Amino acid sequence: MGIVKLRKNFHQSKWDEPIIFELSTENERGIHVPPVERDIEESSGNLETLIPESIRRKQPPSLPEVAQLRVLRHYIRLSQEVLGVDVNIDIGQGTCTMKYSPKINEVLVRSRKVTEIHPLQPEDTVQGALEIIYNLDHILREISGFSRFVFQPGGGSQALYTMASIVYRYHQVKGNTHKDEIITTLLSHPSDAATAKVKGFKVIDIPPDQETGLPDMDAFREAISERTAGMIICNPEDTEIFNPHIKEMTSIIHEVGGICAYDQANANGLLGIVRSIDLGFDLGFYNLHKTFSSPHGCGGPGLGAVGVIKELESFLPIPVVDYDESGKKYYLNFDLPNTIGKVREFYGSFPVILRAYAWVRVLGEEGLREVAKVSIINNNYVMKKILNEVKGASISFPKTEYRVSQVRYSFKKLADEAGVTVEDVIRRITDFGFHLWTSHHPWIVPEPFTIEPTESYSKDDLDEYVEGLKTITQEAYENPERVKNAPFNSVIHKIQDMSFFEDPEKWAPTWRVYLRKHRNQEVRK
Amino acid sequence: MGAHMESLFEKASQSGGEKIKKIGLIVNPIAGMGGRVGLKGTDGWDIVEKAMKLGAKPWSEERAERMLRTLLPLLKEIKIFTYPGEMGENIAKKLGYDVEVIGKIEGERISAEDTRRAAREMTRKGCELILFVGGDGTTRDIYDAVGLSVPVIGVPAGVKMYSAVFATGPERCGELAVKYLRGMIKELQEREVMDIDEEKYRNGIFAVRLYGYLMVPYDKRYVIGGKSPTGISEKANQEAIAVDIIENMDDETYYILGPGTTTKMILKKMEVRYSLLGVDILYRRKVVGLDLNERDILRIITGKRTKIIISPLGGQGYLLGRGNQQISPSVIMSSGGKKSIIIVATQQKILNLEGKPFLVDTNDPLLDRQLSGWYRVITGYRERWMYRVEYG
Numbered sequence: 001m002g003i004v005k006l007r008k009n010f011h012q013s014k015w016d017e018p019i020i021f022e023l024s025t026e027n028e029r030g031i032h033v034p035p036v037e038r039d040i041e042e043s044s045g046n047l048e049t050l051i052p053e054s055i056r057r058k059q060p061p062s063l064p065e066v067a068q069l070r071v072l073r074h075y076i077r078l079s080q081e082v083l084g085v086d087v088n089i090d091i092g093q094g095t096c097t098m099k100y101s102p103k104i105n106e107v108l109v110r111s112r113k114v115t116e117i118h119p120l121q122p123e124d125t126v127q128g129a130l131e132i133i134y135n136l137d138h139i140l141r142e143i144s145g146f147s148r149f150v151f152q153p154g155g156g157s158q159a160l161y162t163m164a165s166i167v168y169r170y171h172q173v174k175g176n177t178h179k180d181e182i183i184t185t186l187l188s189h190p191s192d193a194a195t196a197k198v199k200g201f202k203v204i205d206i207p208p209d210q211e212t213g214l215p216d217m218d219a220f221r222e223a224i225s226e227r228t229a230g231m232i233i234c235n236p237e238d239t240e241i242f243n244p245h246i247k248e249m250t251s252i253i254h255e256v257g258g259i260c261a262y263d264q265a266n267a268n269g270l271l272g273i274v275r276s277i278d279l280g281f282d283l284g285f286y287n288l289h290k291t292f293s294s295p296h297g298c299g300g301p302g303l304g305a306v307g308v309i310k311e312l313e314s315f316l317p318i319p320v321v322d323y324d325e326s327g328k329k330y331y332l333n334f335d336l337p338n339t340i341g342k343v344r345e346f347y348g349s350f351p352v353i354l355r356a357y358a359w360v361r362v363l364g365e366e367g368l369r370e371v372a373k374v375s376i377i378n379n380n381y382v383m384k385k386i387l388n389e390v391k392g393a394s395i396s397f398p399k400t401e402y403r404v405s406q407v408r409y410s411f412k413k414l415a416d417e418a419g420v421t422v423e424d425v426i427r428r429i430t431d432f433g434f435h436l437w438t439s440h441h442p443w444i445v446p447e448p449f450t451i452e453p454t455e456s457y458s459k460d461d462l463d464e465y466v467e468g469l470k471t472i473t474q475e476a477y478e479n480p481e482r483v484k485n486a487p488f489n490s491v492i493h494k495i496q497d498m499s500f501f502e503d504p505e506k507w508a509p510t511w512r513v514y515l516r517k518h519r520n521q522e523v524r525k
Numbered sequence: 526m527g528a529h530m531e532s533l534f535e536k537a538s539q540s541g542g543e544k545i546k547k548i549g550l551i552v553n554p555i556a557g558m559g560g561r562v563g564l565k566g567t568d569g570w571d572i573v574e575k576a577m578k579l580g581a582k583p584w585s586e587e588r589a590e591r592m593l594r595t596l597l598p599l600l601k602e603i604k605i606f607t608y609p610g611e612m613g614e615n616i617a618k619k620l621g622y623d624v625e626v627i628g629k630i631e632g633e634r635i636s637a638e639d640t641r642r643a644a645r646e647m648t649r650k651g652c653e654l655i656l657f658v659g660g661d662g663t664t665r666d667i668y669d670a671v672g673l674s675v676p677v678i679g680v681p682a683g684v685k686m687y688s689a690v691f692a693t694g695p696e697r698c699g700e701l702a703v704k705y706l707r708g709m710i711k712e713l714q715e716r717e718v719m720d721i722d723e724e725k726y727r728n729g730i731f732a733v734r735l736y737g738y739l740m741v742p743y744d745k746r747y748v749i750g751g752k753s754p755t756g757i758s759e760k761a762n763q764e765a766i767a768v769d770i771i772e773n774m775d776d777e778t779y780y781i782l783g784p785g786t787t788t789k790m791i792l793k794k795m796e797v798r799y800s801l802l803g804v805d806i807l808y809r810r811k812v813v814g815l816d817l818n819e820r821d822i823l824r825i826i827t828g829k830r831t832k833i834i835i836s837p838l839g840g841q842g843y844l845l846g847r848g849n850q851q852i853s854p855s856v857i858m859s860s861g862g863k864k865s866i867i868i869v870a871t872q873q874k875i876l877n878l879e880g881k882p883f884l885v886d887t888n889d890p891l892l893d894r895q896l897s898g899w900y901r902v903i904t905g906y907r908e909r910w911m912y913r914v915e916y917g
Binding site for chain 1: 696700707708709710711712756757758760761872873876879880898899901904906907908909910911912913
């Protein structure tokens with residue numbers, strides 16, 4: 001028995017820090033770039049002649065003008081206003097697989113052998129890097145049963161977009177112009193639908209059966225037609241109920257000439273246990289961040305590795321890494337006749353590939369299977385504990401007893417009984433230094449939250465986390481206002497009016513958009 | 526820091542408290558009584574008497590009290606304008622509120638006209654929110670009096686509650702009012718006022734009409750038919766649906782558009798005339814019929830290729846037969862039956878049904894059966910949800 005200590009005195013740094021654009025002062029500089037030395041200019045030519053005219057700016061970009069010390073303070077402050085992957089138990093990030101990223105892998109990616117190579121270097125000079133990419137491709141082939149992987153997409157949604165693009169291109173090449181519909185399920189990740197829509201498909205969502213939580217098979221059969229181009233789904237879905245009908249579903253899609261794409265963002269509990277190809281999928285992706293231990297997208301660059309069956313290899317984005325037997329060297333193969341082109345520059349974020357490669361090599365085949373098993377056991381342990389000990393919590397679709405590696409829970413009972421909603425609990429949980437739950441819209445399950453303990457966390461960690469939930473829900477019943485007005489110790493605060501959040505016309509993804517929409521100012525590009 | 530944050534919040538939550546806020550309160554003392562003894566409503570004193578004979582007891586005052594107790598944090602910040610006695614005065618005074626009685630009950634017994642007069646007077650007095658306890662009948666009376674001029678929240682207490690202006694319960698109504706009055710909720714939504722069409726009902730036809738819309742402070746957790754966040758607002762969702770429909774329209778088809786804000790967003794986006802409550806027909810992107818009855822619809826569409834665009838009305842998922850009876854069995858058959866029907870619905874509207882199917886009740890059992898089954902409901906731009914329709 002170790003130490004289970006809920007850190008009730010957690011206190012996060014909070015700086016009233018403006019955003020970097022607001023710190024800008026005209027002509028202030030962080031660094032003065034020295035002029036090009038005459039010798040260099042003479043040998044390489046004038047800078048302006050080196051950049052093609054078509055991409056030369058007419059005027060300088062509107063970047064913030066800030067002195068070095070101010071920049072330093074600004075970003076150090078921001079860095080203190082995070083929950084921090086190494087200080088919190090982040091099993092409740094939402095639908096994201098959070099796990100420990102071994103520090104030794106950070107040593108590897110910070111090696112000069114990695115930091116000082118460039119994707120435009122001649123192949124002969126980066127043979128080692130290409131070999132690692134090539135080897136990881138083969139390892140993922142073993143895990144999934146697919147014929148080839150590419151590493152170009154920079155994250156899960158970009159991998160989904162890549163898959164939608166392959167489905168689109170496949171039917172284009174086949175002349176199937178009538179096939180314009182993609183099937184997905186309401187409990188698959190929202191990006192499955194979103195990326196297919198961006199590609200121009202109409203998306204048909206299959207609702208869950210109210211009893212089992214599995215995709216409603218009657219609705220599924222009704223949705224399939226000659227117009228079905230393919231299916232892009234998760235299995236297990238976000239509820240983590242493994243779908244026993246999955247082979248039937250993939251074969252129904254195949255019968256009408258559709259393609260089955262597998263969103264394997266929830267693969268942690270399946271590693272070494274279930275192969276994608278055996279379920280009838282034609283392509284799929286793994287997140288090397290998250291599942292393969294590279295840090296999660298918001299904490300480091302992501303990578304969605306897309307794998308396909310033999311028949312779809314020629315549609316992959318270019319280049320892919322191949323090995324030339326005669327010349328005994330690795331090379332970039334751009335010669336894929338049906339390629340969808342590029343979804344991102346170059347051929348994948350190499351540090352992410354390297355971390356994943358190191359992680360798999362350390363674990364080996366048995367180790368990978370162990371990852372899956374421990375994550376499933378951890379998950380079902382936490383589930384039982386929550387159901388027994390956390391008042392007001394329940395699981396979605398309770399008739400299905402076991403889950404793979406995460407559970408979608410509901411605080412509906414808590415909301416009904418104590419008037420404290422899941423959003424209140426989310427804010428309160430940050431007061432204990434735990435990660436908050438995200439990514440649950442639309443709310444198919446009322447007052448939803450998702451916990452995925454993965455293999456990284458010890459029993460003590462899991463107990464501590466559940467202790468946190470118990471403390472909060474107990475507080476909700478005894479002193480609901482405390483939870484409703486939270487947080488008190490966190491950097492975030494309660495927002496009174498959330499309506500702007502749901503109105504696309506008010507969304508401001510960039511500073512320039514913010515100025516235009518909210519301050520009525522136009523800023524040059 | 527913790528204490529500091531708490532005091533900040535308190536300050537923020539009380540920041541609106543300097544000026545006394547004026548609230549209207551209307552309690553329909555007989556609401557709901559008929560239903561408890563199996564009658565179809567409580568419209569009229571003969572029914573009340575019948576209900577009382579059958580053992581019905583008034584319950585609206587009790588529900589008003591539950592709501593007003595939740596409003597107590599604002600005790601010192603609000604003044605309640607109401608009608609005498611059991612229409613609000615008694616209960617508001619009992620709980621210690623500052624109360625002004627603004628009129629008197631005309632005649633011997635409380636009537637719909639008293640409700641209308643009270644509501645009108647409340648807007649004149651400058652009330653910024655009207656809270657009422659009642660059902661569809663009371664809702665209609667308030668709608669007749671105030672329209673969209675002032676926000677309203679209902680405590681559900683009636684027999685018929687097809688309207689979508691009610692909080693999910695008395696306490697939720699109080700909480701929603703607190704949030705709205707403290708500026709924590711700013712969004713107001715136009716929500717359906719529906720009631721049984723009494724004229725038809727007396728002739729033996731059960732027909733629910735869409736009477737109009739009231740402005741309701743909107744928070745998903747508090748309003749009936751509005752508790753499932755989807756990530757985007759109803760308006761943004763309706764616009765996305767409209768863009769999809771418009772993109773897929775063809776010039777050879779007549780489009781019948783049923784009542785409702787979701788269907789009419791299509792016409793709004795196209796910048797053509799429309800009737801919010803009625804049935805309109807669109808052909809080649811022009812409105813060729815406005816607020817039509819069954820006969821007019823048939824005259825326009827007979828022999829033409831036709832599609833019917835409809836959306837569930839109110840909080841119960843009725844797709845046909847409630848609020849859009851003009852789209853009659855003849856109209857549906859003439860358009861080509863099930864395959865001519867395009868259902869549009871915001872994701873929130875669907876989620877609020879918690880898995881319950883959409884319902885059809887066209888008064889033609891055979892047709893209802895034919896219309897049942899799975900549909901691809903348009904729920905967004907390039908997005909369809911498979912959803913079941915059953916007959917009611």
